[in-house]
Amino acid sequence: MEQLKEKQLVVSRSYDAPLEKLWKAWTEPEHFMRWYGPKGFTTPSCEIDLKVGGRHLWSMKSADGRQMYYTGVYKEIVPMQRIVYTDSMSDAEGNVMSPEKMGMPAGSPSSMDVTVTFAHEGGKTTVTVSHIGGGEGADYAAMGWEQAFDKLAGVLAKA
Amino acid sequence: MLKTHQDSLSLTFGALSDPTRRKILSILANGERSVIQLVKRFDLTQPAISKHLRVLERAGLIIRGREAQWRPAKLQGAPLKEATDWMEQYRQTWEVSFDRLGAYLQTMETEQPEKRRRKVGKPKRPNSKSRSRS
Numbered sequence: 697m698e699q700l701k702e703k704q705l706v707v708s709r710s711y712d713a714p715l716e717k718l719w720k721a722w723t724e725p726e727h728f729m730r731w732y733g734p735k736g737f738t739t740p741s742c743e744i745d746l747k748v749g750g751r752h753l754w755s756m757k758s759a760d761g762r763q764m765y766y767t768g769v770y771k772e773i774v775p776m777q778r779i780v781y782t783d784s785m786s787d788a789e790g791n792v793m794s795p796e797k798m799g800m801p802a803g804s805p806s807s808m809d810v811t812v813t814f815a816h817e818g819g820k821t822t823v824t825v826s827h828i829g830g831g832e833g834a835d836y837a838a839m840g841w842e843q844a845f846d847k848l849a850g851v852l853a854k855a
Numbered sequence: 856m857l858k859t860h861q862d863s864l865s866l867t868f869g870a871l872s873d874p875t876r877r878k879i880l881s882i883l884a885n886g887e888r889s890v891i892q893l894v895k896r897f898d899l900t901q902p903a904i905s906k907h908l909r910v911l912e913r914a915g916l917i918i919r920g921r922e923a924q925w926r927p928a929k930l931q932g933a934p935l936k937e938a939t940d941w942m943e944q945y946r947q948t949w950e951v952s953f954d955r956l957g958a959y960l961q962t963m964e965t966e967q968p969e970k971r972r973r974k975v976g977k978p979k980r981p982n983s984k985s986r987s988r989s
Contacts, residue, residue, distance in 0.1 A: 707949040713960045720963070721956060727963060731955035734948040823956075825949055 708824040715816040718823055719776050722812060728754070748773055752781060753790040767792065768807070779812045867934045870914035875899070876907050880930060883917060887927035 711718060721727045725742040733739045733756045740763070742754040753767045767790040768782035784792045784807040794806055809828045814821060870876055875897065882888060882896060890908065894901050908928055911917045915934045920927045 705945050705949075707946055707953070709953040709957070711957055711960055717960060717963060721960065727959070731959040732952050733955075734944075735951045823953070827945060 705827040706824065707826075708822060710820045710822040712819065713821050715776055715814055715821045718814055718821045722779065722814075722823075725754075746770065746773060751790065753786065755788070763788075765790070768810075771809070777814055781810055783808045783810050866914040867916065870910050870916055873907070873910075876911055879904075879907060879911065879928075880916060880935075883928055883930040887920070887929040889925050889927050893928070 721731065723744060723746050725744050728744065729739040729742045732742075732754065736759050737756040740755055740757050742752075744750075744752050744754075748770055750770045751767060752770065753765065755763050755765045757763045765786045765788055766783055767786040768784055770779065770781045772778060772780035786792050792806065811826045811828070813824045815824075816822075871880075878897070879893060882893065890901060890904055893908075894904050897904060908917065908919070911928070912919055915931055917928045917930055920929070
């Protein structure tokens with residue numbers, strides 16, 4: 697798991713559900729749209745072309761009607777096991793936009809690699825998502841700051 | 856104002872992109888240290904450590920004491936917090952999505968019945984008798 701060091705962010709969750717169901721929830725737009733997105737946002741549109749090199753384009757809409765689009769390409773698909781895709785902010789047509797232009801902090805990676813893994817054990821299905829910044833922000837990938845931050849978090853809380 | 860904030864965030868990320876500097880920060884998380892004390896913890900020369908400290912200082916991640924000899928380096932929380940907050944947004948996004956996914960899985964149809972699924976006793980046709988009685 698030496699790779700884990702290089703991940704910026706790893707989030708995992710286990711569900712009392714069959715693997716097939718989780719896989720569908722991730723790979724079929726009509727299901728994906730029902731749950732994906734940050735708090736207070738809905739996913740009003742979603743295209744998934746599930747093949748290596750295939751594109752995704754989904755949107756997020758805030759309660760006040762602000763809509764953002766994210767696009768990317770599937771780099772790896774191992775059915776029922778693993779999906780790797782890139783994710784970038786884009787316009788409604790899927791043209792990648794720079795993060796700064798979209799109001800994100802300068803230095804934000806313009807594209808992230810998102811890896812989703814699925815594992816079924818003891819009746820539970822565990823989904824793990826990890827992010828690695830790519831593109832111009834590729835040095836992010838080497839940061840591995842998470843462990844350092846874990847330790848620092850306590851200090852910061854007191855600061 | 857916003858511009859300054861954004862620039863400082865990329866300075867923070869730049870400073871954090873080096874493993875030695877991250878290690879320095881985690882050492883400083885336990886309290887302030889002089890350059891000499893830090894040098895002992897690394898296989899590096901004092902000028903090399905000093906250089907790393909300058910990068911960290913420029914990013915506002917640490918401050919240095921004034922005393923000429925003993926210029927202890929001290930961790931500064933704020934910029935680091937900005938950077939973690941930024942990552943935290945992503946984490947939150949996933950946590951929220953995962954919550955919703957859990958709720959959605961309950962409602963999702965399993966339209967591909969798996970081999971085991973057979974026994975659950977659902978009536979195959981509406982029971983007209985009980986209907987008319989109710």
